[in-house]
Amino acid sequence: MSLRGFHIVFITVASLLFAFLVLWGLVFAEDGDSWASAMLVAGIIGLLVMPVYGRYFLRKAQREN
Numbered sequence: 001m002s003l004r005g006f007h008i009v010f011i012t013v014a015s016l017l018f019a020f021l022v023l024w025g026l027v028f029a030e031d032g033d034s035w036a037s038a039m040l041v042a043g044i045i046g047l048l049v050m051p052v053y054g055r056y057f058l059r060k061a062q063r064e065n
Contacts, residue, residue: 004061011054018046 001009025040 007057008054011050011057015047015050015054018043018050022047 021039021043023043025036025038025043028036029040
């Protein structure tokens with residue numbers, strides 16, 4: 001697997017992890033736990049940032065070919 005392919009897989013897996021953090025934060029945030037709320041916020045930020053970074057990376061990788 002090339003470095004480019006690994007990077008795309010890594011971005012996908014990281015996005016899935018952030019989606020899991022959002023779900024986890026939603027389930028446990030009802031208890032008022034500050035860690036669950038922090039995970040919810042981190043997951044939302046990650047879900048917003050990772051697709052933007054993935055798109056940037058794909059465009060940059062295509063320009064280099």
